[in-house]
Amino acid sequence: MLGIINGEVYDPRNGINGEVRDIWIEDGKIVSASAASPPELGGTEGGRDAAEIIDATGLVVMPGGVDIHSHIVGAKVNAGRKFRPEDHRDHVRSRTSLGPPFRGEVRGATRSGSGYTVPSTYMTGYLYAEMGYTTVMEAATAPLVARHTHEELEDTPILDKGVFITMGNNHFIMNCIRNGQREKARDYVAWLLEATKGYAIKIVNPGGVENWKWGRNVSELDDEVIGFGVTPRQIVTTLAWINDELGLPHVPHIHAINLGQSGNARTTVEMIEALEGRRAHFCHLQFLSYGGKPGKRLRSGAAEVARAVNEHPNITIDVGQIIFGPATTMTSDGPLQYRLHQLTGNKWLNDDVEGETGGGVVPMQYKRNNPFNAVQWLTGMELFLLIDDPWRVFLTTDHPNAGPFFYYPQVIKLLMDRDYRAEMLAGIHHRARKGALLAELDREYSLYEIAIITRAGTARALGLQNKGHLGVGADADVTIYAKLDDKEEMFARPRYVLKDGEVVVRDGRLVHERPGRTLYVTPPYDAGIEADLRTHFEECYTISFDNYPVAAEYLPHCEVVPCA
């Protein structure tokens, strides 16, 4: 048994706001969290003698961080790594033997790695853990290459992970919609999630990625998908219906249309309304909350979008906050990536995936003195401050699209410290600053609210019952911070991080490597669909139906998360 005693605990799901608590851990789970020592230990003295104790007096205790949207593994990320050696050269990590023994025990060795915006897999696991995060969701994988994603996940240590499967441009689903067979689409989605060992439905620029295979895109909810006669609206509403029918733990995870373009706040709000009350998550909403006229100067449309989010309790969002500095844009949104290539002149990777999706990668540099980037930065800040309910707005940088994940502590400081925010605002391009709503927003997030937007809220939105809180039965993923005035420093270097009850980080440095688990779902479906699928595979794919599913051997460390 391990105890974390006398810590100042922030556990929003259980309503604990900075109260001093003792937390007891056994077999990787929280077994007691109370003001007094747990009764089953037979009294304070006996229990404490028998256990390992972390004295958290004066320290802040939170559940381990839960990232709802990050691109850390898989074909796109690896293509980004492969074509950006310039990203890695000055950002390396040496292999270690993990320094001095911890409690008399030598804990093996860590692997080396490289990369800044696109770190190698082992390094990604270490960096997240050293920032106090213990669960991360990979935000997009094409089903055809899910096997690759799982191979990389197995090489991403410590973290628990899940994979979102792109379905917004899938031929089988679009055919079902056209033919009015949504039950068949539902069974297919269930089969696909099981076959790819996926966690959630991901929708990226519905219909637009298919149209890109003709050199086109979609720009309105009712535009037609070439060759299918369906619309973005139909794709999104059908998948939202399917998600509810299957009772998936997460909701449809939506990257809407017109990403990055002036005036997209209108189509974003239209898509929120099109769901007619069905639950959904809109990701990296900053990129989808711009005012102004299409093709004209970019302005923040955060107020309009935040109003829609506030009025629709069925919607959760993550921000995708811009971090000034280098980034690597990578999405399944093929036409967007080509546009970024044209805008920046930077090198461009494109990968169209047969019958399913596409994608691209373009390096990026966000600059304070670039008026476009400055508007993007303040749009993200405004979303954080204008959306009232912290349980529905989450901290992400859409890593590595808007910036690397290890800048989350900087974003936390921006949210908690309005003077620091004002200082940053003063440093951005004057044209973006002029008349910006952000200057009038003096809201500051509390530690309790930060705990919501970085773990409690994300875990709840993901339907992870055992994550994001410190109640009895929760996974013993715990992060302990020193209570510092500089919130960036505080959150960048946790004093302790525990994963499944084992100390993996001390004083911001990794001390113990262990594998994490891959979380996936197995919703039920009518097995009769397989006959149709065999025909579909013969017609549409270049690999056989039998070679498509990812076998259990690819996930030696895994956990099935139940559907409702």
Place this chain on the structure above:
Amino acid sequence: MKIENVVCPFCGCLCDDIVVEVEDSRITAVKNACASGRSLFLNAHTQAVQPKVNGEEVDWPQAIDAAARILNDAASPLIYGLSSTASEAQRKAIALADLLGATIDSTSSVCHGPTTIGIQNQGEPTCTLGEVKHRADLLIFWGCNPAEAHQRHFSRYSALAKGKLTPNGRKDRTVVVVDVRPTASSRRADIFLQVRPGCDFEVLAALRALLKGQHLDVDEVGGVGVVQLQDLVERMKSCRFGVIFFGMGVTQTGGKHLNVAELLALVAELNAYTRFTTMPMRGHGNVAGADSTLTWQTGYPFAVNFARGYPQYNPGEFTAVDVLARGEADAALIIASDPVAHFPRQAAQRLSQIPTIVLDPEINLTAQVARVMLPTAIYGVSAAGTAYRMDNVPLPLKKVVESPRPTDEQVLDWMIERVKTCLA
């Protein structure tokens, strides 16, 4: 016993429709495969073979011990090969290189390594082979000869394949071959452009100029008439979905990565007119996997050195031919490859001067000069695993026959454990 949907691990096509018949642990028949694939399965010998150290048969623990000692004693060991083994084994090989502070390189460096460098300069507009099959109405094969080197490429994925928008197969596509000589592939093309050897860059640059609407003051470039080039540019601009497949005729002639970068730039620019993509014709069955696994574990796809404790990348410095030819490597572990048969003399010679360990199902030329020979099961035949097709689609390899030999992955695992205890 009939086993269906077997993936053939021979070349980068990774055809996954092979039917293999097995009787008494012997492969008796192979259907659907090309001549190379059929031969790979039918000639797969799977009998027990003892490892050898200095020519003497030893048991496995002794062989692993000898190999681990060689690697531990070396100041600058090299691990090379990787492209004909499963990604599970590749991942172990990289872990071993990290542990040793070794140099690790794959056969990419003497093949499509320049392609990687070109992509690092220019990006890469690409797609999976199914997109080619279903959409492409213009196929250009540049410096490659799939009719002989990727024998089922035409029928499964490209020239002859019948797809959704190409229901009549060959009739719905225009096929162009660009090469320095007529080949089996050029004879099946609608248009053959014969480039003077070494002039690929000039021809590509001329195509880019013509695409931009510039006038060329010459009648021919690199042996190809400007009229023909102009015709090709018009076809490229007006097709529905175009693709350029390219091979070592582009990557290993003068200019190397510059040729590739020029080709990639041309393809990117064509997307202003229509959809255009490109794909390298990867040779070995899992060479794409070697690029992938190295990249996700280290950040770099080949020519990686761990001597400083972290990965460094430098083709020309950390490529296998160079560390051998310069005499820097003082021990070598060769995995599923035969560099003595293929490397320049100086590099090959070095392998016979230093303690070399070979991990391979075959007694190849390298094995004949090796100090330690570790005979393993054949990936995709007697060992399961994962391989990546030339378009980076990962496929599961089956173990169709039992073999008493260990897999590459198992042997590398033993070696890692032994090296760790030696280090401790």
